[in-house]
Amino acid sequence: MTMTSWLESHRGETVIIKFGGNAMIDDELARAFCDDVVALGRAGIRAVITHGGGPQISSELIARGIRSEFRGGLRVTTSEAVHVVRDVLVRIGADLAAGLGAAGATASALAGDEHALFTAERAGTEVAGERVDLGQVGEITAVEPSAVLKVLDAGGIPVVSAIALGAGSELLNVNADAAAASLAVALDADWLILLTDIAGLYRDWPNRDSLVGEIDAAQLATLLPTLESGMIPKVAAALHAVQGGVGRAVIVDGRVPHVLLAEPFGASGTTITPAERVVS
Numbered sequence: 001m002t003m004t005s006w007l008e009s010h011r012g013e014t015v016i017i018k019f020g021g022n023a024m025i026d027d028e029l030a031r032a033f034c035d036d037v038v039a040l041g042r043a044g045i046r047a048v049i050t051h052g053g054g055p056q057i058s059s060e061l062i063a064r065g066i067r068s069e070f071r072g073g074l075r076v077t078t079s080e081a082v083h084v085v086r087d088v089l090v091r092i093g094a095d096l097a098a099g100l101g102a103a104g105a106t107a108s109a110l111a112g113d114e115h116a117l118f119t120a121e122r123a124g125t126e127v128a129g130e131r132v133d134l135g136q137v138g139e140i141t142a143v144e145p146s147a148v149l150k151v152l153d154a155g156g157i158p159v160v161s162a163i164a165l166g167a168g169s170e171l172l173n174v175n176a177d178a179a180a181a182s183l184a185v186a187l188d189a190d191w192l193i194l195l196t197d198i199a200g201l202y203r204d205w206p207n208r209d210s211l212v213g214e215i216d217a218a219q220l221a222t223l224l225p226t227l228e229s230g231m232i233p234k235v236a237a238a239l240h241a242v243q244g245g246v247g248r249a250v251i252v253d254g255r256v257p258h259v260l261l262a263e264p265f266g267a268s269g270t271t272i273t274p275a276e277r278v279v280s
């Protein structure tokens with residue numbers, strides 16, 4: 001099947017694409033990403049972009065002399081830091097929407113704390129059996145996707161920043177993979193694509209011969225406790241998505257130009273399927 005006919009067979013499907021990794025810091029890769037998203041839109045695929053910006057947030061915090069550290073793959077976030085997180089994410093969202101605009105789309109940047117898009121509750125985490133207080137970090141408890149749907153229905157591409165509102169309207173920093181997964185579930189998406197800076201999920205990290213091509217949710221759940229660092233929230237997000245009804249989650253290599261147009265949506269990476277296999 002050619003890519004054109006493959007896309008044609010998926011017309012009308014909803015795809016949430018989490019932009020991240022190297023594609024975010026390399027102008028040429030970012031341009032290729034925007035061109036691909038525009039091509040998906042032209043093929044009648046409903047594409048929604050979500051993004052994080054971990055490295056950019058870290059640089060800005062350092063520049064402002066605010067300490068931050070990661071525990072269990074999540075940033076410990078003070079009340080001072082959370083405003084920096086939001087500022088950086090809003091800037092990235094605006095740049096991405098401008099890039100998509102330059103590539104020929106009508107894109108609208110939406111911050112997750114607006115339009116009641118993401119509601120979250122403060123969440124800690126457990127590291128080596130111990131509870132860790134992460135400060136203003138949240139776990140998404142509700143998604144109100146109407147602002148996203150409005151953009152999609154008008155033929156545009158929503159660009160969603162991963163930040164949420166908690167109790168008393170406090171800003172909560174959320175992991176961008178988790179936010180993308182929650183949005184994918186709320187939109188009953190067919191695909192969740194997570195762009196990263198590695199070829200996919202390795203079963204026996206860092207053994208480069210152990211790349212996983214396809215894995216179902218049950219097998220992935222048994223692998224989750226063995227994972228490290230940034231892969232923990234990413235795999236947990238992929239699992240949440242397919243367990244919540246999303247057709248497939250795919251972890252793909254954002255270092256590869258035009259990876260989104262590699263049939264099907266970057267088959268070179270790791271595809272996560274629901275426990276009960278869906279044949280498409």
Ligand SMILES: Nc1ncnc2c1ncn2[C@@H]1O[C@H](COP(=O)(O)OP(=O)(O)O)[C@@H](O)[C@H]1O
Nearest residue numbers: 020021195196197198200201202205228230231
């Ligand atoms: N089992 C694994 N498979 C793949 N990558 C892993 C694994 N365990 C840890 N990693 C690390 O996780 C990184 C990806 O997570 P992260 O840097 O948070 O991605 P992103 O910035 O795209 O969200 C990889 O570059 C790799 O160094």
Ligand SMILES: CC(=O)N[C@@H](CCC(=O)OP(=O)(O)O)C(=O)O
Nearest residue numbers: 052053054074075173174175176
């Ligand atoms: C709670 C938490 O860790 N939030 C992340 C949000 C950004 C993000 O997830 O960006 P990437 O996808 O580029 O890693 C952070 O502060 O870095």
